[in-house]
Amino acid sequence: MNFLEAKKVVKKFANHTALDKVDMEVPENSIYGLLGPNGAGKTTLIRIINQITGPDEGEILFNGRPLQPDDVHHIGYLPEERGLYKKMKVGEQALYLARLKGLTKNDALKKLKYWFEKFEIQEWWDKKVEELSKGMQQKIQFVVTILHEPKLLIFDEPFSGFDPINTNLLKEEILKLKEKGATILFSTHNMESVEELCDHITLINNSKTILHGAVDQIKQNFKDNIVELTFTGDESLLRSKLTEPFSLRNTINLNSHTKAFIELGDTGNINQLLKTLVNDIEINGLTELLPSMNDIFIKVVNESNQTGPADAIHA
Amino acid sequence: MSKIGLIITREYTTRVKKKSFIVMSIIGPLLFAAMFVLPAWLSSMGTTSKKHIAVIDETNKYDNVITDTESLKFTMLQSDKEQKIRSEYKDMGYDAYVVISDDLLKDPDAIKIYSDAPVTIDMKQHIKRDFEKYLEKEKLESFNIDGLDNIISNINNTTVHISTIKLGEHGSEEESSTELTMIVAIVFAMLIYFFVLMYGTQVMRGVVEEKTNRIIEVIISSVKPFQLMMGKIIGIAMVALTQFLLWVVFTIIIITGIKFALFPNGEMPTRMDDQIEMVQASGGQNANVAQNSDFADEFTKIMKKANSLDLLGSVLAFFFFFIGGYLLYAGLYAAVGAVIDNETDSQQFVMPIIMPLILSIYIAMVAFRAPDSDIAFWFSMIPFTSPIVMMARIPFQIPTWQVILSMAILVASFIFTTWFAGRIYRTGILMYGKKVTYKEIWKWFRYSGK
Numbered sequence: 001m002n003f004l005e006a007k008k009v010v011k012k013f014a015n016h017t018a019l020d021k022v023d024m025e026v027p028e029n030s031i032y033g034l035l036g037p038n039g040a041g042k043t044t045l046i047r048i049i050n051q052i053t054g055p056d057e058g059e060i061l062f063n064g065r066p067l068q069p070d071d072v073h074h075i076g077y078l079p080e081e082r083g084l085y086k087k088m089k090v091g092e093q094a095l096y097l098a099r100l101k102g103l104t105k106n107d108a109l110k111k112l113k114y115w116f117e118k119f120e121i122q123e124w125w126d127k128k129v130e131e132l133s134k135g136m137q138q139k140i141q142f143v144v145t146i147l148h149e150p151k152l153l154i155f156d157e158p159f160s161g162f163d164p165i166n167t168n169l170l171k172e173e174i175l176k177l178k179e180k181g182a183t184i185l186f187s188t189h190n191m192e193s194v195e196e197l198c199d200h201i202t203l204i205n206n207s208k209t210i211l212h213g214a215v216d217q218i219k220q221n222f223k224d225n226i227v228e229l230t231f232t233g234d235e236s237l238l239r240s241k242l243t244e245p246f247s248l249r250n251t252i253n254l255n256s257h258t259k260a261f262i263e264l265g266d267t268g269n270i271n272q273l274l275k276t277l278v279n280d281i282e283i284n285g286l287t288e289l290l291p292s293m294n295d296i297f298i299k300v301v302n303e304s305n306q307t308g309p310a311d312a313i314h315a
Numbered sequence: 316m317s318k319i320g321l322i323i324t325r326e327y328t329t330r331v332k333k334k335s336f337i338v339m340s341i342i343g344p345l346l347f348a349a350m351f352v353l354p355a356w357l358s359s360m361g362t363t364s365k366k367h368i369a370v371i372d373e374t375n376k377y378d379n380v381i382t383d384t385e386s387l388k389f390t391m392l393q394s395d396k397e398q399k400i401r402s403e404y405k406d407m408g409y410d411a412y413v414v415i416s417d418d419l420l421k422d423p424d425a426i427k428i429y430s431d432a433p434v435t436i437d438m439k440q441h442i443k444r445d446f447e448k449y450l451e452k453e454k455l456e457s458f459n460i461d462g463l464d465n466i467i468s469n470i471n472n473t474t475v476h477i478s479t480i481k482l483g484e485h486g487s488e489e490e491s492s493t494e495l496t497m498i499v500a501i502v503f504a505m506l507i508y509f510f511v512l513m514y515g516t517q518v519m520r521g522v523v524e525e526k527t528n529r530i531i532e533v534i535i536s537s538v539k540p541f542q543l544m545m546g547k548i549i550g551i552a553m554v555a556l557t558q559f560l561l562w563v564v565f566t567i568i569i570i571t572g573i574k575f576a577l578f579p580n581g582e583m584p585t586r587m588d589d590q591i592e593m594v595q596a597s598g599g600q601n602a603n604v605a606q607n608s609d610f611a612d613e614f615t616k617i618m619k620k621a622n623s624l625d626l627l628g629s630v631l632a633f634f635f636f637f638i639g640g641y642l643l644y645a646g647l648y649a650a651v652g653a654v655i656d657n658e659t660d661s662q663q664f665v666m667p668i669i670m671p672l673i674l675s676i677y678i679a680m681v682a683f684r685a686p687d688s689d690i691a692f693w694f695s696m697i698p699f700t701s702p703i704v705m706m707a708r709i710p711f712q713i714p715t716w717q718v719i720l721s722m723a724i725l726v727a728s729f730i731f732t733t734w735f736a737g738r739i740y741r742t743g744i745l746m747y748g749k750k751v752t753y754k755e756i757w758k759w760f761r762y763s764g765k
Contacts, residue, residue, distance in 0.1 A: 014758045050536040052745070077536040081747065083529030088329060099321050100537040
């Protein structure tokens with residue numbers, strides 16, 4: 001079941017269209033990547049989901065029904081442009097932000113105590129925010145975002161400003177939140193973390209969806225059907241054995257063995273390839289080469305920029 | 316607690332806890348007190364040095380016309396010494412010298428004061444007054460009237476004290492004072508001007524702070540932008556009212572303090588009686604040497620007069636017009652804060668807001684001299700100037716329908732400006748790093764309507 005759906009959402013600003021009939025289906029309890037180049041319209045879509053602005057056309061379904069004002073209590077939002085009141089004390093401020101999300105004072109205090117202990121930041125409670133480093137402030141911000149145990153979490157570039165240790169800590173927490181049942185919408189330019197965390201993605205470019213689907217499926221769709229074969233034996237023998245539909249791209253000679261990159265062609269598959277080769281050369285390993293999300297992102301966005309908007313590719 | 320309540324509480328507590336607020340609360344009343352005490356103190360400093368002035372009378376007619384005072388000593392010199400005096404008056408211990416070259420009845424310009432330092436008005440006035448009195452007498456004497464001395468002393472004893480009696484609603488008569496009313500009027504008008512300017516700017520700063528801190532998006536994912544704006548405006552209004560109440564309380568404490576200092580032992584070290592004389596309707600005599608008991612009397616009088624003014628009415632009206640005027644401007648200040656990225660850019664947008672405020676102060680100056688004039692009336696109806704101009708008129712007991720009409724217009728107007736500002740605000744707060752023009756703002760305004 002989809003926990004969050006965007007249906008043909010259109011948002012126009014005075015001089016340009018930020019979102020042009022964008023659809024998105026976020027399955028419940030998944031980590032969903034919202035990708036796209038700068039200025040594609042991601043932040044606008046996120047702001048519409050947060051009811052910071054409203055769509056001109058289309059609608060957002062939250063948990064199967066149209067989005068309502070009180071739903072903000074079930075959403076945790078960590079915006080890209082984020083900050084805290086510099087002159088306010090950490091504890092006071094966390095309490096204030098938590099209560100704005102609808103928690104009672106006692107609930108908020110109890111939960112804050114838990115998270116401050118967990119992150120070992122209790123001694124920051126009475127410090128002013130301006131006394132903390134940027135990374136420390138980001139931690140507080142993260143705690144405040146998830147404190148009210150929202151069913152939907154929206155992270156816009158969550159890792160910017162974190163050092164590798166804290167980035168890891170954050171990733172772990174995000175995965176734990178998913179285990180606990182939260183649905184997570186995740187907007188980032190960091191494709192590594194997309195591959196690491198996301199189950200599904202939507203790619204927006206120039207206000208339109210140009211690609212969406214499950215990450216595994218997308219990779220399958222964009223693969224070039226190339227395998228990397230590591231073997232010991234005669235390279236010319238390999239060459240002679242590879243006939244239609246297979247073809248050899250190139251080889252790399254290493255000390256004891258050789259790496260060959262083989263195109264499977266339209267009809268070939270790995271089993272056939274193995275059958276063809278298994279009697280003649282000694283096979284050390286065989287891996288299917290899948291494109292990285294980074295490659296796919298660049299490829300799809302460039303194509304869409306050249307050819308103009310086409311129908312979204314569904315994987 | 317509702318969300319807007321939470322916002323109001325935050326805006327209020329963070330500001331009230333600030334050192335600057337506490338300092339202002341204490342310094343405000345002290346400044347008021349200083350306004351009374353300082354001039355007295357300074358003038359008492361000024362009288363310590365005595366000035367010697369030489370008088371050269373070439374006509375030999377005006378011997379001992381000029382009397383000495385506490386700070387001025389006059390010495391008549393032979394007229395033939397003029398040349399010597401001209402060059403050596405300083406060495407001879409004089410600060411200035413006066414030359415009378417002809418009969419002043421024939422030539423009123425025949426008297427001159429020479430000095431290398433500027434001549435004080437007090438000194439000039441003193442000499443002028445003495446001569447005028449003397450010449451008047453001389454003229455009268457030329458008519459050769461019998462018993463002239465008696466007549467003159469009789470004439471000099473004539474004084475008129477005009478008391479203004481305000482007729483109360485129940486036919487009761489109370490003593491009131493036009494001058495005191497004027498002071499009350501202008502103080503209230505200035506207070507509104509000051510509070511609207513100061514706390515309006517605070518609203519703007521608050522909005523800019525949220526923008527530059529980048530906390531704005533976090534907050535408006537929990538509350539509506541309009542709630543945030545209103546919470547801030549109301550929270551800061553409560554800070555302003557707290558400040559005002561503290562000032563009232565402290566001022567009352569200071570006044571009571573003066574009362575206690577006066578009546579038990581009768582000691583009053585300042586020239587306060589001069590101030591009282593100023594506000595008193597009588598054409599009072601020179602009161603440089605005031606009796607302590609006189610001061611106590613005057614103090615009682617002034618308190619009585621203050622009581623007869625409709626102070627309670629003025630204070631209630633003050634609260635209304637302060638809140639109304641503040642709300643009218645605060646929304647606009649919030650919109651400006653939303654439009655700009657940092658305070659240094661605020662100038663071009665703040666100017667149009669401040670202009671009517673400054674204009675109202677000028678109109679108020681007219682209004683409290685002529686509270687029923689057309690200009691006072693119309694500007695006390697125009698909402699952008701009405702809070703200040705109306706406060707300058709209210710102590711003069713203007714018709715009630717005018718007050719009510721002005722209030723109604725003000726309420727309608729602040730609802731409009733708040734709505735107008737809200738639309739600009741909710742677009743502006745999400746715009747970072749953009750140079751904004753008026754044209755752009757108009758676009759936002761229209762856009763938000765969709």
